[in-house]
Amino acid sequence: MAIKYATEARNDTGGNGTSRVIDGMEVAVSSPLSATPDADATNPEQLLALAWATCLNSTAQAIVERAKRTSVRVTIELHDLLPDVGYVFEVDAYLSVEGADLDETERVLAAAHARCPVSKLLHAATTVRVHAEAFDAK
Numbered sequence: 089m090a091i092k093y094a095t096e097a098r099n100d101t102g103g104n105g106t107s108r109v110i111d112g113m114e115v116a117v118s119s120p121l122s123a124t125p126d127a128d129a130t131n132p133e134q135l136l137a138l139a140w141a142t143c144l145n146s147t148a149q150a151i152v153e154r155a156k157r158t159s160v161r162v163t164i165e166l167h168d169l170l171p172d173v174g175y176v177f178e179v180d181a182y183l184s185v186e187g188a189d190l191d192e193t194e195r196v197l198a199a200a201h202a203r204c205p206v207s208k209l210l211h212a213a214t215t216v217r218v219h220a221e222a223f224d225a226k
Contacts, residue, residue: 103131120166133177137162143206144181151199157186158196159223179216181207184223193220 099107103119104126118129125131145160152158165178183197197220201207210216 104129133164133166136177136179137164140179140181140204140206140210144183144200144204147204147207148183148185148196148200151196151203152185156188157223157225159184159186159225176215177213179210179213181216181218182221183218184221186223186225188223190220190222193223196220 095112096110097107098110099105099117101107101117103117104122105117106114107117108114116126116129117131118126120131120133141160141162144162145158148158148160160181160183162179162181167176167178169176181201183193183200185193185196188196197218201211201218207218
């Protein structure tokens with residue numbers, strides 16, 4: 089398998105501080121569980137949502153051969169799991185295709201979810217779900 093792209097990220101400060109891509113961008117991070125989270129910083133929930141929304145929609149665009157507009161929104165909730173076990177993400181992705189009925193949207197979603205590299209990382213998680221929905225140009 090040929091490498092098409094590689095990157096490396098690093099965090100030395102935990103949930104509050106900075107994370108950076110080696111030889112690239114640096115972003116402020118702030119845990120949403122902090123007593124005073126920094127509204128100008130990002131967090132793992134937002135970064136995961138951005139990564140999956142971008143990857144899944146790019147894949148959906150390839151599936152429809154860029155002939156229709158597609159949109160993906162991802163919601164992530166952080167929940168307590170069990171005492172001494174930690175937290176769990178509840179993650180939902182919603183895909184829509186302009187001018188498509190829900191059956192066609194479901195077909196695009198199934199194909200995109202099967203091909204998207206981020207979806208492949210998440211596919212075994214029991215707290216990850218995908219949904220087709222009507223197109224909304226927001």
